[in-house]
Amino acid sequence: MNENKSLILNQPNVITQARYIFSDSEMKVLLFIIKSIQGLLNREDFEQNKVLYGEADYKIFFQLSEIDENETNLTRFKKAIKDLRKRDFEINDAKRWLNVGFVNYGEYNYDLKKWEIQVSHKLMPFMVSMAKGYTRYQLNTILRLNTNSQRLFMMFSQFNETGIFRIKADELRFKLGLEDKYEEYCGFKRRIINTAEKEIKELFEEGQSDIWFKLDSDSKKRGTEDFERMLTFKIFYSQRKIIQADQAKADTLRYCTQIMQSVFPENQSYANSLLGYLVEKKQLKSFSNRLERIEDQAQSEAKPLISFAPLIRHLAKMDYSFISK
Structure with a gap:
């Protein structure tokens, strides 16, 4: 399995549906970038077109405690930023094809204890779309989940209009980067789907999540491969989410x-x-x-x-x- 496989983004919001495998530290950096963009979107004293859609690459300055107040391991975050820099995002829509790295560079100032990362202006319109697609409440929910549950939560959060999410089992396994780990569907269902369902439902009942889901059907036709089945998920929302x-x-x-x-x-x-x-x-x-x-x-x-x-x-x-x- 190649974790550096390019993301194929056919539309801005498809970033949540694409295949990728982020570590916990990478996800924390990603969500911090999204939150910083949300902070700009909520301000009235800056030029959105110039700052978020201009030709200048977007720089973010922060201290480690702003991402994780309990984190002290610089090495772990250095690795996370290096891994993000090496990732390819391949954008393919009606207008153009573009291959771009997620992070241009990362730098840490030991004297100031401050980090600097830069996101390409080519990627910013897609990141802005992602920032608009999630509330800070949802981003905080994501951080409370394990890696696979995070991905499922992000996918399900995009289906407000229908309340139904359908995907082929082998496609979901591929998007989660688990095709080499699970050869039998029953193990995939028990350890990935059921675990995510339990985690998200618990957060929902604690008032820490606006959605929860359950697997409604996963039957397959006789004579087909184990992962050749359609999964149908029902998504439920809190009153606030509604x-x-x-x-x-x-x-x-x-x-x-x-x-x-x-x-x-x-x-x-x-x-x-x-x-x-x-x-x-x-x-x-x-x-x-x-x-x-x-x-x-x-x-x-x-x-x-x-x-x-x-x-x-x-x-x-x-x-x-x-x-x-």
Whole structure:
């Protein structure tokens, strides 16, 4: 198993669905970076486009106690940052192909007892998307889980709209980097899935997690390989999470409505029909992500949004099976 295998990111939020194996220390550094980005997003006195989407690489300065107040092992964190620097992230979307390292460099000042790490500006839009996808509450929950439970929690947290997560057993095993460790599904289920289910449910009952899950079905067809089965997970939410999800859905609908009004100023009936269809099919969030990329393209090319009307009609028909009446 090659732990340095590139991540393939087809969309910004797919970073949570990709295959990777982070150590506990690497995960702590990753979450600290996300929290620092969240801190910037919550400020009103800085230029987001310049700081988070500009040409300058993003530097973060911190002391070890800011990541883990109980950690004193410099060697462990040196290794974590070195390992992050060696990791490849391969981004492949409709616009481009890009291979980039997660961390450009790491440096520790012994006199000041201060760390400095740098994240490539090429990766920052994806990191910002990840920062927007999790609350600090969720990030703190992740740190209370073991490595595999962390990955499952991050995957499940992205399915607010449906409450259902389906994945093939062999695909899940691969994404967790465990294909060389578990040859039989029963062992994988007992030690990985059941353990994660128990850990996350306990945190939920203690008020330390907004979600928990249970494996709803994992049957396979007769004559197929042990891991050739579809896993269906049901995801349950706290009342706070439900309120947050409802607010997020309202914000998404508001954003889509605003953009569609600019794209179809003379054809609001089409825009409303499409949005209603997407809400019914629970595909509005995916469509919103597409609109964000189109809006970014319009700004970078200095084009009016109305000029993208044919493209949006094409996407609605081909990607979302929407047929205008």
